[in-house]
Amino acid sequence: MVKIAPSILSADFGNLYEDIAKVEKAGADYLHIDVMDGHFVPNITIGPLVVEALRSKSSLVFDIHLMIENPDIYIPAFANAGADIITVHAEACIHLHRTIQNIKSHGVKAAVALNPATSLDILEYVLNDVDMVLLMTVNPGFGGQKFIDGSLNKIQKLRDIVNSRGIDVEIEVDGGINLNNVKEVVDAGANVIVAGSAIFGSTDVEKTIRNFKELVI
Ligand code: DX5
Numbered sequence: 001m002v003k004i005a006p007s008i009l010s011a012d013f014g015n016l017y018e019d020i021a022k023v024e025k026a027g028a029d030y031l032h033i034d035v036m037d038g039h040f041v042p043n044i045t046i047g048p049l050v051v052e053a054l055r056s057k058s059s060l061v062f063d064i065h066l067m068i069e070n071p072d073i074y075i076p077a078f079a080n081a082g083a084d085i086i087t088v089h090a091e092a093c094i095h096l097h098r099t100i101q102n103i104k105s106h107g108v109k110a111a112v113a114l115n116p117a118t119s120l121d122i123l124e125y126v127l128n129d130v131d132m133v134l135l136m137t138v139n140p141g142f143g144g145q146k147f148i149d150g151s152l153n154k155i156q157k158l159r160d161i162v163n164s165r166g167i168d169v170e171i172e173v174d175g176g177i178n179l180n181n182v183k184e185v186v187d188a189g190a191n192v193i194v195a196g197s198a199i200f201g202s203t204d205v206e207k208t209i210r211n212f213k214e215l216v217i
């Protein structure tokens with residue numbers, strides 16, 4: 001089953017609870033929370049305090065996308081704040097295997113994200129240890145960017161590898177996904193769809209989520 005993960009980066013931060021309640025009511029599966037530190041990416045967003053505050057208001061799966069340097073330092077704080085899945089960027093981890101074990105040691109699902117320019121090869125020796133791989137389909141840092149077309153091929157390649165290993169690893173895609181290209185992305189092999197501006201930038205958030213779900217059945 002394909003899952004929809006609205007990214008709150010494009011939500012109204014002055015009315016975050018209301019926006020989250022809308023996507024939850026509309027049947028979203030994961031809540032994608034983008035954490036940026038102004039170093040790994042040129043933007044700053046939210047930290048564990050906000051995640052903790054949202055936790056008491058929502059029962060969605062909290063999918064925390066860490067776009068930060070030295071993620072190991074902050075993994076305990078995000079786990080305690082209520083993360084269900086923590087994703088780290090391979091490019092930010094010197095000891096990626098150790099970082100994955102660190103996430104799991106907190107009872108949280110572990111995922112690895114790859115920037116558009118990063119090869120799938122880096123997954124070779126960790127793929128069997130993760131619950132999910134996040135393929136960036138834009139360069140991380142901002143919502144509302146254009147989907148990088150060459151990404152479809154990368155999604156397909158990863159799907160083939162996951163299937164040939166016979167492992168249960170989700171493939172999440174993030175960046176520039178909308179109602180016009182979501183089907184192609186799912187056909188290529190993705191099963192968790194992040195969408196920020198396409199959902200929160202639409203006039204009817206609940207209807208847009210329902211439209212996404214209809215397209216990926
Ligand atoms: C970008 C973030 C994304 C972003 C996606 O660095 O990781 O999650 O919110 O936004 P859209 O769907 O607008 O490209």
Ligand code: ZN
Nearest residue numbers: 007034065174
């Ligand atoms: Zn993200």
